[in-house]
Structures are given as C-alpha cells and as structure tokens.
Amino acid sequence: MKIKKGDLVQVIAGKDRGKQGRIIEAQPDERRVIVENLSVVKKHRRPRAMRDSSRMGQPQIQPGGVFDVASPVPVSNVMIVCPTCNRATRVGYEFRESKGRQVKYRVCKRADCGEVLDR
Ligand SMILES: [Zn+2]
Structure with a gap:
C-alpha cells in the first residue's frame, strides 16, 4: 500500500x-x-459484573x-x-541517491512540488 x-x-x-x-x-x-x-x-x-476476588469490598462492576x-x-x-505543500496528493515513487545508495522514496505527485513524503 x-x-x-x-x-x-x-x-x-x-x-x-x-x-x-x-x-x-x-x-x-x-x-x-x-x-x-x-x-x-x-x-x-x-x-x-466482575469476578475478581482481589476487589472484595469494592464494587464488582465494570462500568x-x-x-x-x-x-x-x-x-x-x-x-x-504532502508535508511540504500541505495538499492531498497521489503518491509516486522515485529513486534518489542516499549515502551512496539508490533508495526508493515516496514522493508528492503534484507537478509543482514533487517533494519526498517521508521525513
Ligand atoms: Zn507536495
């Protein structure tokens, strides 16, 4: 999902x-x-009604x-x-470089935004 x-x-x-x-x-x-x-x-x-003998003397009833x-x-x-543009958006996927590796990110599908959705 x-x-x-x-x-x-x-x-x-x-x-x-x-x-x-x-x-x-x-x-x-x-x-x-x-x-x-x-x-x-x-x-x-x-x-x-509760059957709890440790509660003897107290009301034996669960409200x-x-x-x-x-x-x-x-x-x-x-x-x-989208946490960047604050609008409801569809989710896209994009590979970006992170610490020398290609990592899959979820991104905002708004044409004028495109920012990563995960912080
Ligand atoms: Zn956005």
Missing part, C-alpha cells in the same frame, strides 16, 4: 470527506486503514457506556497529505 502507519491523510469520500487525520493502523490485507478520530462509531457496552471506536476505511477513500 502507498499509505502507511503515521501518515497524515485526507478523506476524499464518504461521510468524513475533507477531514484529516493520522493513520493509526494499516491493514494491507483488507486494503483498509484506521484513521484517528475518523469514521468513529459508537460502541455500546453493558455494565458487566458500561458508549465508547468511540475508530473503524477501518478503504484506503481508496483517503489521500496522503
């Missing part, structure tokens, strides 16, 4: 379109990514409630945000 953990991305489709966030998890097998604070679904959980859980979005719904 062209997008990996830690990347800043912008959502280009779906209900969160236009929002930005960091990738907190990449799932290459499913071609999905989890973006922080995005595509958040509410998970409801019931209070649960229930509503939890925000980020859900995976298809990687095709997001675009990487």
Whole structure:
C-alpha cells in the first residue's frame, strides 16, 4: 500500500470527506486503514459484573457506556497529505541517491512540488 502507519491523510469520500487525520493502523490485507478520530462509531457496552476476588469490598462492576471506536476505511477513500505543500496528493515513487545508495522514496505527485513524503 502507498499509505502507511503515521501518515497524515485526507478523506476524499464518504461521510468524513475533507477531514484529516493520522493513520493509526494499516491493514494491507483488507486494503483498509484506521484513521484517528475518523469514521468513529459508537460502541455500546453493558455494565458487566466482575469476578475478581482481589476487589472484595469494592464494587464488582465494570462500568458500561458508549465508547468511540475508530473503524477501518478503504484506503481508496483517503489521500496522503504532502508535508511540504500541505495538499492531498497521489503518491509516486522515485529513486534518489542516499549515502551512496539508490533508495526508493515516496514522493508528492503534484507537478509543482514533487517533494519526498517521508521525513
Ligand atoms: Zn507536495
């Protein structure tokens, strides 16, 4: 995948379109990514009794409630945000010399930018 953990991305489709966030998890097998604070679904959980004898005398209950859980979005719904020009862009690849070796870099596909995306 062209997008990996830690990347800043912008959502280009779906209900969160236009929002930005960091990738907190990449799932290459499913071609999905989890973006922080995005595509958040509410998970409801019931209070649960705990069987923990070390907590004798304390409430034996795990509190229930509503939890925000980020859900995976298809990687095709997001675009990487270029750290140089600050725009959502496609990802290109380019070989550049680094310490005497040819290293493959991800680069911004904007014609007037073309900067390396990885820092
Ligand atoms: Zn750029």
